[in-house]
Amino acid sequence: MSVSDTIWPAAPLDAVEVAFAALSGDPEPLSIDLDVVGPVDGLPAGVVALPALREWLLANPRAYRARDAVWRELIRRARLDGPQWVIAAAGMAMPALRRYARRLSDGYRDDPDDIGAEILAGFLAALRNHVDVASRAPYASLCRAGWRAGYALRQQAREYLTVENVERVTGPRTPRVPYGHPDVLVRRAVRLGILDADDEQAYIDVRLGRRAMDPIAARMGISTDALRMRLGRIDTRLAEALASGILTGAASPQATEALAARAERRASLRAASRRRLPTTTSTAAA
Secondary structure (H helix, E strand, O other): OOHHHHHOOOHHHHHHHHHHHHHHHOOOOOOHHHHHOOOOOOOOOOEEHHHHHHHHHHHHHOOHHHHHHHHHHHOOOHHOHHHHHHHHHHHHHHHHHHHHHHHOOOOOOOOOOHHHHHHEEEEEEEEHHOOOOOOHHHHHHHHHHHHHHHHHHHHHHOOOHHHHHHHHOOOOOOOOOEEEEOOOOOOOOOOHHOOOOHHHHHHHHHHHHHOOOHHHHHHOOOOOOHHHHHHHHHHHHHHHHHEEEEEEEOOOOOHHHHHHHHHHHHHHHHHHHHHHHOOOOOOOOO
């Protein structure tokens, strides 16, 4: 069955399951070469179609290292190799997502498909942007994101406040002014030379926006590990600047000059590294 010939169900989780079946069926099912993913104790060898791999993971719930390795590969492919792998990742997680939908829909008076849609949206948002593939148990993080999204919808149904009762709300209702907003501090850090301008957007996307590193590193032409190390060094510099008061207060001319000199040295080291390795994207300079 091809995707173009598919009759799509209305329920979001059902639609993903149908799409997963279409993509992972004969004659060219989506598959993963587990020899590339591994070696991991217990993980099957060779090229395995996704439905068979899903069944193996379900049958081996305590194969934690194997599951982490498989899901790191699925997350990378979903972020870098096209929408079919987004569907593949959602289909691989479908047993858990359906279980959450059943639990959260119990007693829900509105359309239970809304719960399923929220769970799927939370899972996909984490898949695209929020789960770090280097962290432990990435699959559990994805599933927790789906659960939280569905649970939030249930809570909204309980906490709805009618218009006629809005005047009973106690406490201040004036919007808070975003004093000390992190974006402001990041931009000041760039002006002072604590954070390099080339790294500003990546830092905002990853640290403040909680977006995935893999696509950002690819756009920057460096490896994910290199970006992770670079952001870690930025974290250290920002922490030192905050502790010293330079970032939030007035910086002396001497401090400003020192920061500018360090920024210039980082730029020189980065440029030298690019000249030494013109064909690689794995440099972690500065």
